[in-house]
Amino acid sequence: MTGDLEGIRVFLASGIPIFFENIIYFFGTAIILLIMNARLALVTLIVTPLIAFVAFKFNRLIRPKYSEIREQQAALNTAAQENIAGVRVVKAFAREEFEIEKFEGENEKNQNLHIEASRISGSFFPIMDFLSGTCLVVLIWVGGSMVGSGEISMGTIVAFNGYLWMLIMPMRMLGWITNMAAQSATSGKRVFDILDTGSAIKEKENPHDPEEFRGEVTFQDVGFRYRRQAVLSGLDFHVPAGSTIAIMGATGSGKTSVINLIERFYDRTLGTILIDGVDIKDWSLRRLRSEIAIVMQETFLFSDTIEGNILYGKTDATREEVIEAAKAADAHKFIMEMPMGYDTIVGERGTGLSGGQKQRIAIARAIIKDPGILIMDDCTSAVDMETEHVIQQALDKVQKNRTTFIIAHRVSSVRKADEILMLENGRIVERGNHQELMSQGGLYYEMVNQQYKDLDNLDWNEISRLNAELEENSAQESYFQAKRKEKVN
């Protein structure tokens, strides 16, 4: 973006004045020369069509070459960028030599194109200088004899010489100007393409913006297609306000798409989505998104203080509210252990935090927003089991009296949900709470089995029986935690 905007700026700041001055110089000088002495002017100008032809020819040759150079530089950038982004893979497969050879190949093409462009430019300027010199020779030859015959004065030849360069310069600049204009047009096209891109998500006039937000979510036969491919189909579920719903399924089953539809990052293709009984398309986008907080797997913290990052959820919150949110997210303790406390700079240019610490700051950021709907998108999958336990405890506290969507791979994250939806290829294939799904012995049961099979030779029938008996399942939680720790140690 910066390069394209700079291209436009150069056109406005330099291209326009240079174009303007060359036009004035060319025609202005030609008129002055004709007024001073029409015969000498015409004789001197006899070479100028040839100069214009050479400049035109040069432009025809050099423009495609510059275009090839730009494409090759893109290929070179891609090679370098892929290598940097995939450095772990490169090193893991010991493919450094291959990558170096690949880069050298692209680099050589780039070098050859530049040499080719230099060869064209290099042959153009001597020809132009020769033709310009010819003009001077004609001027002195014809002008000198005219001075001798008293037809013109010595001063006229001096003035003619001065004006001659003003006439030749615009023609010499022709190639440069057209190339710059072409580059500016390309930059302008890219910039205006973005400005013209319409948002697919439109807000209706006088959108729904009630005083109260309950957080009741209903999907009625919802389908979603992306690039002609069905992502979700026939989704039917109801989430009463304040309840917790978990969505599980393999990668690509459509879990995150459900969340994207609730946030209205995309619009459903079929069916109806209701929030508090009102079609999601009728809601004010700003209001809807202000009532939803999301904690993602990949936590992003801005280069700002911890307080600044938490305040991102509610910019007008007080320090007390920030501390309260941090306490609820179980982050206050480790924040206070930092030398600058809440004023510690984090993010790209700040202190490095562990995955669990970043996640808890993100939870605090979501809590301070006091959202009607809380979405946790696989937010504990990238942390170790001990951290997961700490985060889970923090989440349990904030989920209370709030509609919560949990997307997770780990059974331990969803076990307490009021309803668990199992997705497969964008469809709900199983639904129910933990106990119900365990007793069904289907996909969820298999997933539980798979996740815990390495821990011990557990008697799963016995565990299912325990599940039914223990309301809070705390025994099972402790059992799994202990077994996991044993396994880790």
Place this chain on the structure above:
Amino acid sequence: MDIFKRIFQYSAKYRKEFVFAILMHTLLISINLITPHISRIIVDDVIKNGQRDLLPILLTVLLAAALVKGVTMFVRGFLFEAYSQDCLYDLRNDMYTRLQGLNFILIAIWAAFFLL
């Protein structure tokens, strides 16, 4: 041509700056166009015809032209730069605002495009 038309439409807000810059530029070009003519007078009238009394006047004119040229160059450069920067400021803000309104996939496509 449509692209240039749009660029100019975008900069229409700063028309005054642009027109003044073009006037300054025209003045600068005019001074440059006058200079060889003064050289002609010096050669023909002062050197050849011996009208020495003209020399101080012509030299003053040349000096004044050089001075005006310097000032004009500065003002013109400043005005064109200010004009381009003002347009760029608006374009950059509009682009950023537009990017905020785009959905994820379009932003990802554009980001990849610009990286290349």
